[in-house]
Amino acid sequence: MPLLEIRNLTVEFTTAAGPFRAVDGVDATVDQGDVLAIVGESGSGKSVSMLAMMGLLPWTATITADRMSFDGRDLRNLGARERRKVIGRDMAMIFQEPMSSLNPCFTVGFQIKEALRQHLDLSRAERHTRALELLDLVGIPDPETRLKAFPHQLSGGMSQRVMIAMALSCNPRLLIADEPTTALDVTIQAQILDLLSDLQRDTGMALILITHDMGVVAETAQRVQVQYAGQKVEEQPVRSLFQSPHHPYTAALLSALPERATERRLPTIPGVVPGQFDRPQGCLFSPRCAFADDTCRKVDPPVQGEDMGFARCHYPIATPAKEATS
């Protein structure tokens, strides 16, 4: 049984202008020890789907799913009190902006120990030792004094380490990292990514990495799930995704990266991600797709098989490399 299983998750927000579907039929499966990356541009619903699973969305959101289970527990109709026992303990999340995710009014030590106090049955002294241990684990020098520091006294990289320490405090089985390095400098980003990979390997926990940076995906993930406008459009192991993307969106996204450019003009994807009012009929990517025809503009595309990377497309790209081997 997989650790986390989500089938056909849909999230709709009630807005003044009518319902807005942010996540549209997303599936995800994560096993113990997996590293899954969810990539997509802004508005692709990658964060919302994970927040929905954690139960962190506001009341305006309507969440429906055929199946949403974590470790055999159904998350769909878990009460708030029950849910609080799971999140923060077995399932933890790191947010994008470390600076604004920590409470500025309390010391770092207090905030780490709070998670321990809520979830574990430890004495005061044991909590203190565990907090020191955690700061040491995430590579913060001089943990004893850092415990007494307030968030404004820490740099961005340090704050993110504290956030990671907090998320790891109760040995979670699933860690969700929502753009953990977007706000950080490159050299610090490399440190944090290495730290996450090492921790994942040592503890055997599952890691879901939400990001828009293809480079981060390539270096950290095992499996990649590409989302576009709230839908999952492709899922593949990381190597084959970069070698032979099957969905035209993934292919276009990869070729738009400056480092893959062969000439001075970059290949672009015309147009923008559809919003609330201009959702097209049929395939959501069809207005921007170079291969779209009338079928794409009218009929919802099917999800292809595993050999086509579960691409949600009428005409998935079969690459020459694949043809040669099959």
Next chain:
Amino acid sequence: MTEPVIIAEHLAKHYEVGGGLFAKPRVVRALSEASFSIAPGKTLAVVGESGCGKSTLARLVTLIEEPTAGTFEIGGIPATPDNWARLRDSVQIVFQDPYGSLNLRHRVGTILEEPLKINRPNLTAAQRREKAREMMDLVGLRPEFYDRFPHMFSGGQRQRIAVARALMLEPKLMVLDEPVSALDVSIQSQVLNLLLDLQERLQLAYLFISHDLSVVRHVADEVIVMYLGRPVEFGAKEDVFASPRHPYTKALLSATPSTEPHPDRKRIKLAGELPSPLAIPDGCPFAPRCWKAQDKCRLDRPPLEGDSHKVACYFPEN
């Protein structure tokens, strides 16, 4: 050989912070010893992490602040405060965040015409309008956008408006302060293409500030790598990316995630973080994090030396 648009020599900017009735203010050396020149139609990229002085450099070049030391000239006119008013026509800036840099209460037309109203008072309203329309066409904005407000546009379109506004006075030098880092990848390539097209057509000189090395590798002709307010390496793009000489440049390149998955790649891990700009170490500023540092590095600051590919290091690579 055409005359460079801008020639800067030993630019420096120090800020005083703190200080009270009796306490002595402390000095932040935000930028020191920056020297460069940019020819028309060329791009100079400035790369570095936060706190390395990139944005301070942008503020000096766009005549927002006066340098503490050093001189620079734009189009042959020395940029002293007396000349600022007439030089401002020829330098324009595009900011990072297109959501914050456009006035939400003005229509696109008004935004584009405002620079003309102030700097070209003898133009009539009809002439201004015509110029704004021409510019919108140039940057790929549809004519009906003229009457719309910024909130109706996506990030990429807004960045086009910001570029159009910067071009209204026909500048020779454009300062691009992280122009694409707030945009999604698919939009980023559209804006980069636009910038490259405009540069070719109008022979603009770009000072391109970025922390994203893959973007810099694509657009730049020459690169300055900065660390803690000082240039540590300078050279043609090909040289800097193919054979970085300063250890910091090398570490920066190796830390940049690449989209070619090869897990066995060895990454140079830098220990520690940037020191505080208030307490820049004596000697080489990079020494505390450098794996090659020796006693000499900690005592003396290495000067930026070399012919075309300059480096500030006692033990350069290669």
